[in-house]
Amino acid sequence: FETEEHTLRELRIFLREICKKLANNRLFYMFTKPVDTEEVPDYPTIIKQPMDLETMMTKVDFHQYECAKDFLNDIELIVQNALEYNPAKTSADKQIRHRACSLRDYAFTLIKNEMDSDFEDKCQDISKKR
Ligand SMILES: O=C(C1CCC1)N1C[C@@H]2C[C@H]3C[C@@H](O)[C@@H](O)[C@]2(C1)O3
Numbered sequence: 001f002e003t004e005e006h007t008l009r010e011l012r013i014f015l016r017e018i019c020k021k022l023a024n025n026r027l028f029y030m031f032t033k034p035v036d037t038e039e040v041p042d043y044p045t046i047i048k049q050p051m052d053l054e055t056m057m058t059k060v061d062f063h064q065y066e067c068a069k070d071f072l073n074d075i076e077l078i079v080q081n082a083l084e085y086n087p088a089k090t091s092a093d094k095q096i097r098h099r100a101c102s103l104r105d106y107a108f109t110l111i112k113n114e115m116d117s118d119f120e121d122k123c124q125d126i127s128k129k130r
Pocket of ligand 1: 040096
């Protein structure tokens with residue numbers, strides 16, 4: 001019968017697909033790699049928990065997500081970081097904030113449309129027990 005490990009393996013396969021789709025969308029290129037702290041030295045003084053899509057792909061491989069909710073929490077971290085670090089009225093900051101909101105809507109909608117809700121419930125039950 002299917003063990004919990006088979007369920008979590010299936011989750012990793014699914015999350016890699018989602019991560020790839022988001023990272024390959026040209027709209028979201030600015031979220032694909034960590035912000036370069038050489039280029040932006042004050043970034044770590046303002047953003048205490050950086051996150052990006054490449055780091056999320058690594059977290060999948062390191063078994064650091066036990067359900068889709070955990071994955072979406074890191075998407076939300078990318079979004080909040082972008083809104084906090086880029087608050088200005090300038091068109092550059094406005095576009096970053098707009099793209100961040102777009103990333104959130106794409107990710108949540110993609111997962112809602114492509115994931116069986118019973119499968120996510122099973123993953124969350126496993127996660128809660130651990
Ligand atoms: O917040 C971000 C990324 C965008 C979403 C994540 N950055 C902080 C810098 C401010 C702005 C312009 C460039 O200086 C560039 O380095 C960054 C990268 O965009």
